[in-house]
Amino acid sequence: MKSLRVASLMLAMSLGSNAKADPPNVIYETLMQDILINADYWTTKPQILSASLGFTQILGVPNLSTSEEGQAANAQFGGAWEVLSTTNPNPNLRAYTSSATPYGMYIGYDVDIVGAGGFPVVFSWPVLPSTVDGSDFEVTLNTGERIIADGASITPNSEYNERSTVVIVSQKFGNRITPGYPGAVYPVRLKIVRDATPLTLVGPGGQTKLAVGFTYGNSIKPLTGYYAGPTLCAAKLSVLSTEGEGAPAFFSGNTPNDGAALYGNKAQYRLRVLTTGGFSPDGVRSLYPTEFESFFQVEVRDLDGRRILLTETDKTYKLKAGSIRILGLADLSVAQASYDDSYVEDHDNQIDIILQGDEAVMKRIKYVLVPSNKSHYKPFYNPGGPGNNPTPGVVYTKPSSFIKQAVTIAIKDPMTVSYGSLP
Structure with missing residues (x-):
């Protein structure tokens, strides 16, 4: 068998x-x-x-492919089609469309x-x-x-x-x-x-x-x-673990994509956000591990009650409770030297914010925020969004609004479960 x-x-x-x-x-x-x-x-x-x-x-979508005929077939069903700027000679179909x-x-x-x-x-x-x-x-x-x-x-x-x-x-x-x-x-x-x-x-x-x-x-x-538009429905902070990473063979093309695979032993903690559906910058393009600063903020309450917003990666924030550093995003796809619009992530509804620093500060994380269109921040779309080249007259799904999601601290108890075993 x-x-x-x-x-x-x-x-x-x-x-x-x-x-x-x-x-x-x-x-x-x-x-x-x-x-x-x-x-x-x-x-x-x-x-x-x-x-x-x-x-x-x-x-x-019948006859969907990367050819002109495939693009035309996609348009008949109201699917978005991304205009790619990559030098990759053979992009994956998923880089062009969410259909x-x-x-x-x-x-x-x-x-x-x-x-x-x-x-x-x-x-x-x-x-x-x-x-x-x-x-x-x-x-x-x-x-x-x-x-x-x-x-x-x-x-x-x-x-x-x-x-x-x-x-x-x-x-x-x-x-x-x-x-x-x-x-x-x-x-x-x-x-x-x-x-x-x-x-x-x-x-x-x-x-x-x-x-x-x-x-x-x-x-x-x-x-x-x-x-x-899409939003967050949960968020959880835990010690980084790679247990359970991986998938059945046919579905494992985006792994390993965990924090350790992308950031090595600098990765200590994982702030995993659970979304209501797929999150994309425009409804088609994949989110890059380097794009924390374009979409997210993390709010910490220091020992003196001050509200500290973490907005930058590779910056050590020194608080009264200790130090904390955001390394980037994970649970997307495998690490690459650079990212362009031929990059295809797993498009599931979980995104990891990878952190390094003192446990005392991690315990004081209160919220993860998605400012959406506020200031320089960008909104998210689900996979029904317009892409970067929407067809006039076609209705696409709505962008996200401002999101503020409370974070569950799960350092002592990671709140995970196992059942069954690999064959």
Whole structure:
């Protein structure tokens, strides 16, 4: 069985971007095995932290490729297309667009689907991957219609120490008309419903909890990226650990991307932020490890009560409580000598701010901020954003607003859980 899986993985990697593999979907099976290694949980009680339609239409675009024909096919589905300035002669398709091919949807979601939308659901505990199915998720629209998702997956949260987010997909989650305008269709509520394999979460000590009955939304507020931009739903400061880094073979191309891999033994602490969906500078381009100063701030309260904003990398801030230094960002992709727009990160909804310094100062970190359009700072977009060359008349998702997220200090207890083991 193991040799069959390896052979199938190698075959799939050699196929073209729109190729179709035959069942069984062994690539998807490797992703959805019940393996959690040092995976983060974010609160002591299980709950849904966020749920919203990220974008519509761009998952499963036939004939999508880096060619002019592929670009034209993408435009028909309202996908953004990045103008690249790189000298790389062969950029990855993901550097050009956040749209996905039908084959990409098959291997990542085990569905045959065209023109679907993506709907990230963020839990406070990691999920047990084998229990994740589209049939677990019921989305109520502003029209009153209830939609059961066509598919679901933990991708792009493929690393073993992540896995608290599920992305569900369907063609029927809504449209791009701004809520409040005639004809607008959008989600207002999400509910976890019972199916043959009820969705299960794993929490402190390895305990499991059925998520059946969990809800998010009040049936009034629009849950869509065409109404409000992405935001943060949690943040946690812990001692840096590389345990659980890595992913199934087919999904491991962006690893190692942890703080130690990028910054060596200077990396001591990890401030991991959990976002409501993918975070991109424009909806397509990857975030670079060097871009802390363009997007983030960290707030510390010193011993005398002063509010200190950490805004620069490679600067030692000397406080009464001790010293602290921001090295940069991680959990994106592998280290490179320099970064340009051919760089492709993992595009999941976790970003690490890597720190060096005294524990006494780390314990006094209070907030992580995303100023968005304030001063020189830039906003984030989810993968439905406009890219750097938006098509006139096409509606894209909204940028982020100002964000201030409280940080949980998890130095003594990292708030992680393991379940199962690697084959």
